[in-house]
Amino acid sequence: MTVADPITAAAEPRATPDPALDARGLRFGYQGRAVVDGVSLAIGKREIVCLLGGSGSGKSTLLRGLAGLAAPDGGAVHFLGQPLLAPHPRAALVFQQPSLLPWLDVSANVGFGLDFARQPAIDRQARARRIHDAIEAVGLASHAHAYPAQLSGGQAQRVALARALAREPELLFADEPFSALDAITRAEMQSLLVDLVHRWHTAALLVTHDIDEAILVADRILLLAGRPGRIAREWRVDIPRPREEHGDEIVRLRLDIVAELRAATART
Numbered sequence: 001m002t003v004a005d006p007i008t009a010a011a012e013p014r015a016t017p018d019p020a021l022d023a024r025g026l027r028f029g030y031q032g033r034a035v036v037d038g039v040s041l042a043i044g045k046r047e048i049v050c051l052l053g054g055s056g057s058g059k060s061t062l063l064r065g066l067a068g069l070a071a072p073d074g075g076a077v078h079f080l081g082q083p084l085l086a087p088h089p090r091a092a093l094v095f096q097q098p099s100l101l102p103w104l105d106v107s108a109n110v111g112f113g114l115d116f117a118r119q120p121a122i123d124r125q126a127r128a129r130r131i132h133d134a135i136e137a138v139g140l141a142s143h144a145h146a147y148p149a150q151l152s153g154g155q156a157q158r159v160a161l162a163r164a165l166a167r168e169p170e171l172l173f174a175d176e177p178f179s180a181l182d183a184i185t186r187a188e189m190q191s192l193l194v195d196l197v198h199r200w201h202t203a204a205l206l207v208t209h210d211i212d213e214a215i216l217v218a219d220r221i222l223l224l225a226g227r228p229g230r231i232a233r234e235w236r237v238d239i240p241r242p243r244e245e246h247g248d249e250i251v252r253l254r255l256d257i258v259a260e261l262r263a264a265t266a267r268t
């Protein structure tokens with residue numbers, strides 16, 4: 001019997017049928033200088049994609065563009081089959097800083113995510129249920145009435161995740177959401193993120209410069225490299241979870257990514 005390799009690499013992106021997000025030929029930059037150029041990628045429904053790259057490779061610029069926060073200088077983004085011209089109500093964002101409103105308690109901060117522009121109207125009962133479920137899922141039921149100043153960094157980031165989930169997003173964008181946390185909290189949050197994405201049946205695009213984080217979390221890793229940045233390589237990661245138990249495969253993938261990062265850096 002032949003066993004499928006849990007890691008497959010490709011230089012060219014493969015087709016993603018019925019994607020949540022589909023981007024073609026994207027160019028983004030500042031003051032006429034392209035930061036990323038010729039970027040095409042798709043994110044499948046319920047797929048976790050990690051966008052990995054060195055500092056300054058354009059990860060945040062690309063994520064902001066894919067989320068509709070900036071218009072591309074070239075190319076186009078389609079979200080759920082429609083052209084994306086502004087942030088979509090079925091997408092949610094989490095950043096490195098949780099950005100909670102200090103005068104609102106946890107419950108109200110999570111509910112605040114339902115008041116964003118163009119969010120579909122929901123009745124009071126559905127709203128209360130969504131807030132309750134999201135807070136419970138991130139393990140903060142006993143802190144629902146605490147204020148941000150009373151929370152640890154990890155707890156505050158859990159609230160930011162709950163705020164995103166309460167919107168029942170089709171796609172969760174996360175830009176280095178755990179990089180300000182200590183190693184133990186960070187590991188907990190990585191597992192929590194995978195668990196929540198699976199329970200909420202959402203897709204996720206996680207930006208990170210941390211190779212190990214990408215390997216532990218992603219169904220697929222995209223490497224952004226070059227000047228201007230482009231998708232230099234992708235890896236499909238079918239290592240069973242919890243992945244910490246599959247050390248050999250993790251080490252092999254890590255070595256492959258490091259080699260590709262070095263090669264990409266040498267080319268620029």
Ligand SMILES: Nc1ncnc2c1ncn2[C@@H]1O[C@H](COP(=O)(O)OP(=O)(O)OP(=O)(O)O)[C@@H](O)[C@H]1O
Pocket residue numbers: 030035053054055056057058059060061062209
């Ligand atoms: N508002 C801006 N105006 C001008 N240049 C910018 C702006 N934001 C980012 N840049 C530049 O664009 C390039 C890519 O930045 P970006 O933040 O997208 O990279 P990154 O891969 O997310 O980096 P990091 O991992 O360090 O956060 C950098 O050279 C940066 O200096």
